[in-house]
Each structure stands twice: as C-alpha cells, then as structure tokens.
Amino acid sequence: MSHAVAVTTSVATPVETDSVAVTATAIKAARNALLEEVDAADVGDHLGHLAEDERVTTHFFACERKGYVGWRWAVTVTRAYRLRTITIDEVVLLPGDDAIVAPEWVPYRERIKPGDLSPGDLLPVADDDPRLVPTYFAGDDPLDTDDQAQLRAVAKDLGLGRVRTLSIEGRELAAQRWYDGDSGPDAPISQSAPEPCTTCGFLVRIAGPLSETFGVCANGDANDDGRVVAFGHGCGAHSEVRLAKKHAPLPMPEHVFDTVSTDEFETF
DSSP: OOOEEOOOOEEEOOOOSOHHHHHHTOHHHHHHHHHTTSOGGGEEEEEEEEEOSSSEEEEEEEEOSTTOTTEEEEEEEEOOTTOSEEEEEEEEEEEOTTOOOOOOOOOHHHHOOTTOOOTTOOOOOOTTOTTEEESSOOOSSOOOHHHHHHHHHHHHHTTOOOSEEEOHHHHHHHHHHHHHSTTSTTSHHHHTOSSOGGGOTTEEEOOSGGGGTEEEEOOTTSTTTTSEEETTOOOTTOTTOOOOGGGSOOOOOOOOOOOSSOOOOOOO
C-alpha cells in the first residue's frame, strides 16, 4: 500500500551550472520535505538517488515504519530552468527489491473454480461469452417488452426455449476439458483399467456432436457414476471384468476341533 503526497514547497539553494548536480545534492531539502509528511521515526538513512531527467532527481530514504520491511521513501526534486530554488515534486512510499507486496490482483470471476459455488450463489455469464450463441434472432430493430415476451413465447412453442445455446467454441472447450481431465483416457485409473468404457455395458450413449467421443457412466459402484466419460477412459468396475482362477477366493478348510484343551466331564 503506497502513500503519495504532492508537495510544492521550495527550498533555496546556491546556484550551480549543472542542474543534475544541484538536484542530486539536495538531500537535506528532500529529507525536510519528507519529514513534513511522515514521522521522523519512520525515516531512515539516505539510500542514494536516481536521475530521472536532466533537471529531475529522486532521492531514496530507508523506511523504518513497522510492516514495511524493504520499502523506501522516494522524494522527487527538480530545478526549473533559470530558477535558484529546488522544488519538491512528490513524496511517495515505494517497494524495494526485497519488499513484501500484495500479489497481483486477479478479478473475482477468474478466481472462481469448479466446486466453489454454494447453494444460493449466482455466477452471471457475460453477454458476449464466446462459449454461447443465440438460439434465435429477433432482427436488427429494437423490441419493447411486450414484443420480447411474444417472441419468447413463440420460440418456446417451437422448442427454442433457450435464449442461447452452446457455440462450437464452447463445445470444443468442454470436450477438451473432459478429455484431459479425470474422466479422460490419460487418467491414472484409466491407465490400469482392464477395458475401456466404450466396451462397458454401463456406458449410456449421448446424442449430438459429442456422441462419438463421450458417454455417461451408469455404474453405481464406479467412481465416475453419473459423469461424462471418454470412450477411451476406463476403471476396474468394467461390466466384463471377471476374476481369474488365481484370483478366485480359496475354499475354507474344514473345522478343526481342539481335543487337547477340551475339558472332560465324568458321566454319572
């Protein structure tokens, strides 16, 4: 978090022909301007200067304020043409190379991940989302509320109830995401599966352009039950899995009676 204050205080200084030298040696003037804005306890040693331009120099001072380790105060001074005074342009707190700063801001919409939504949460979709295209058009002329309602009613009667539908780009993005995810052929569980999903009796076929690559798992014992799976995916719950003889359960041995420790009772 930076602290910036514009200051117009002028401090007299001897006239020198080299403006860079004048501004570079104006350490005292820069410190005095800084002390007018912050407590003296927050200001440390002079750390050097940076020539911003022929007549502009920024002086750096260590920041001793708690919580701002590695930050530094920056005071920019200038000497206008033919003037005998140094002008303070700006006082600001800047992070140094070792400063702790906040991470780069990520918009809220980009921070949302699958599974983050809770009951009642709303996640609006942008009007120009490339994953969606209009299902029907109303023409170029703007429509009032009544005309829009009538148009929606006709579209619903024709089976076009959805205002927007999945675009080709949206469909390809979804297909690639599913194929590369945990329900794709490269998932660890798929690599050790005896057979792929395409030969499994629990695979429910879907319609549409994705029907040649994906289906839905209907095996309640499988990890992917109710999820879209790629044909090349697989798991150990395949419908045709059979245990080999070497994996068959061994028969239980006959019961053994302990006759050594059995108590004997005398019959009367």
